Amino acid sequence: MTTLRLILGDQLSPSLSSLSDCDKAADKLLICEVWDEATYVKHHKKKIAFVFSAMRHFADSLKAQGFALSYTKLDDGENAGSFKGEVARMIAAHAITKLVVTSPGEYRLLADMQSWQDELGIEVEIRPDDRFLCSPEDFASWADGRKKLRMEYFYRDMRRRYRVLLEGDEPVGGKWNYDAENRKPPKQGLDVPAPYCVAPDAITSEVMELVESRFSNHFGDIEPFHFGVTRQHALDALNQFIALRLPQFGDYQDAMIEGEPWMYHAHIGFYLNCGLLLPLECIEAAEQAYRDNHAPLNAVEGFIRQILGWREYIRGIYWLKMPDYAEENFFNADRDLPDFYWTGETKMNCLRQCVSETKENAYAHHIQRLMVLGNFALISGIAPAQVNDWFLSVYADAYEWVELPNVSGMVLFADGGYLASKPYAAGGSYINKMSNYCENCSYKAAQKNGPDACPFNYLYWDFLARNRNQLKSNHRMGMMYRTYDKMDEAKKQAIEDDSQLFLEAL
Ligand SMILES: Cc1cc2nc3c(=O)[nH]c(=O)nc-3n(C[C@H](O)[C@H](O)[C@H](O)COP(=O)(O)OP(=O)(O)OC[C@H]3O[C@@H](n4cnc5c(N)ncnc54)[C@H](O)[C@@H]3O)c2cc1C
Ligand code: SF4
Known part of the structure; x- marks a missing residue:
């Protein structure tokens, strides 16, 4: 009668519910780096290195406390490549009769785990994740x-x-x-x-080499790497934020x-x-x-x-x-994500800056995500599935439970207004007011139409015109539609023509 306790890569907390009644002398713990999770979207290299290094450090701290922990590295010869496969290996090796795990953060994985009891032939107990403040x-x-x-x-x-x-x-x-x-x-x-920085130690350096060699075709720069990877680092980062x-x-x-x-x-x-x-x-x-x-x-x-x-x-x-939320597409947006979300190669300086910082840091702050990267995807009608894949891949903090409602709900209004009361759409004047990006841009923030005009300006109105049927009953949009309706026909035509030209060239 041996109990196995599986700890996932986003469950690096000593207070985890799956560990609460752990018998150090009898129970086994398992932490594993698996190919399926590292590649179901092509995560940023820095994100993979961060999570793997944090997992290895957490595993070491548990071992030091006397837990019987097995750790599977990505490159271990026998690595089965999936959580289920790794649990099956433990069952075979240690006569496991029960699995205890804290509920995962993603619907996809929970649905998978719910089938394990039947498929693996042992008792599977999935416990609530009580690290959150609202169940x-x-x-x-x-x-x-x-x-x-x-x-x-x-x-x-x-x-x-x-x-x-x-x-x-x-x-x-x-x-x-x-x-x-x-x-x-x-x-x-x-x-x-300056942000909180930690130099990579031997564990992080080894992981960085692994990521460079195994995930070379993933987006993002692995160097410089200065994220913290232990509980103490994270506390130091929090304290530094509070102080400075x-x-x-x-x-x-x-x-x-x-x-x-x-x-x-x-x-x-x-x-x-x-x-x-x-x-x-x-x-x-x-x-x-x-x-x-x-x-x-x-x-x-x-x-x-x-x-x-x-x-x-x-x-x-x-x-x-979930699971329906992932399919929402209120505006039936179907345009492909432009390549510049990966390359940063665009004349629009705000997008160029936000993409290149994302590539370097696996981080962008909220307004960059919402009002530049997200806003552009919204007003140009990019397909929600592609926008979600991008946001889930590129940020070190991205997990589906938090990425999807932010992108589909807050940014793309793909749920029709369940999460937010109106779309966060804006023209270039918002970005011009809240940043200095426009000073170094090939486009002119104040110009509304024509080849030099900021694309956010005409795309904003075009978005409203294109989606009038879906938005006209939203009372928070009334004023914008009244402004649009007051424009003369030539102005409206210029908005449509500029938008069409721009979007076709994407
Ligand atoms: C399009 C889009 C995608 C996003 N994707 C993610 C994501 O994948 N993962 C993620 O954690 N956050 C996401 N956010 C929310 C927010 O942008 C990030 O939490 C924040 O930028 C993280 O940086 P920070 O720690 O410096 O946050 P701060 O701005 O310093 O805020 C402090 C903390 O508040 C929490 N927080 C703030 N805003 C949100 C929010 N809207 N939703 C949830 N938590 C929030 C985070 O835990 C954050 O660390 C997204 C927002 C948008 C608009
Ligand atoms: S002018 Fe427009 S495209 Fe250029 S930086 Fe400003 S908002 Fe972005």
Whole structure:
């Protein structure tokens, strides 16, 4: 009677539910690098190196605590290439009778695991992932009976439930949300602190070589590699953010500056999503910084809202709506993803910067993802499946539970408005206001039509005109349609012609 406990690459937390009652003397643990998971989309090289290195370090820390852990490296001769195959090998080698695993973050894998009991002939116990702050069941009961879900109401409930930034039962400062104060454009001379960096150790260096040789045709630069790969690194990265960047996180949350990919963001998504950090400790650290007068309320509330609100809300929607959510395509968008999402070769400087930073860092901050890379895909009508594949591949923090609702729901409005109340579509003036990208662009942000005009300008109106049937009843779009309707016919024709010319050339 031996129990096997399988730990996945995004489950690198000592508090994992599958480990809670582990008998070190009797149970076996398994962590494995498998080809299927590394290649079901062609993940960024840096993402694979990060996850494999973090897995190897986590495995070493468990072994040091006396757990009987088997670790399969990608290149091990017997590696079966899939989780099921690796579990089957353990069953054969160690007379395993029961498998315990924490529920995976992706529907695809959960569906697979649910068949293992029959297929492998042992008891399989799939435990809830209690590292999140709202379970899928709790989210489903919150959503029950609501026609449209809105993050803001969910977030307020979560603030009350976890008693975060409250005075009695009221929000600290009198308001739940300080987003209106968090939209400052970048200003000259900002001194953005350097991001947290760790030099690769022997384990990371070995993994980097492995990735270069086995995944050479994947997108992305492996060097320079400076992500942390242990729990202590992740805590240090969080502390560095709280000390150096949180005070200005709010003010410049939406700002973009050429050559400053990291801005005042936290850069902790990749640590949170693989389990090296837990959400509540990040929230508590930020709240403490406010209570200590180290960071202002707009910054702290804004940061906490991302984790306690958006992150949990997004995950709730994923589990509520899968598997159908992956098929949503409200606008019937069917254009292919342009090559420049991989090469960065485009005259549009904003896209060139965001793609090349993504290639180098496996990171782009939220507004780059939403208002540049996502906005362009939305207004040019790129097929959601292709946009999702790209976002899932290229970011070190990308896992389907968080990537899919952000892309299909928030960016592409492919769910018809279940997650967001209106599409986040915008013309060049938004990017011009919130960044300095337009200063070095071949196009002119202020020009609306013609060969030199910023493509975002005409594509924005063309998107509204093309999708009028789907959007006309959305009251938040009414003002934009009234503006469009006031344009003379020649202007409308120029929008259509410029858009057609541009899109055909993509
Ligand atoms: C098109 C698109 C795709 C995205 N894909 C992913 C993804 O694959 N993985 C991912 O973790 N986030 C994704 N996000 C959300 C967000 O952009 C990233 O979480 C954030 O950029 C990570 O960087 P950071 O740690 O510096 O975040 P910060 O800006 O410093 O925010 C702090 C934390 O808040 C959480 N958070 C903030 N916004 C969101 C959000 N919208 N959804 C979920 N969590 C959020 C993250 O855990 C993040 O680490 C996506 C957003 C968009 C618009
Ligand atoms: S002008 Fe348009 S395409 Fe060029 S950087 Fe500005 S928003 Fe992007």
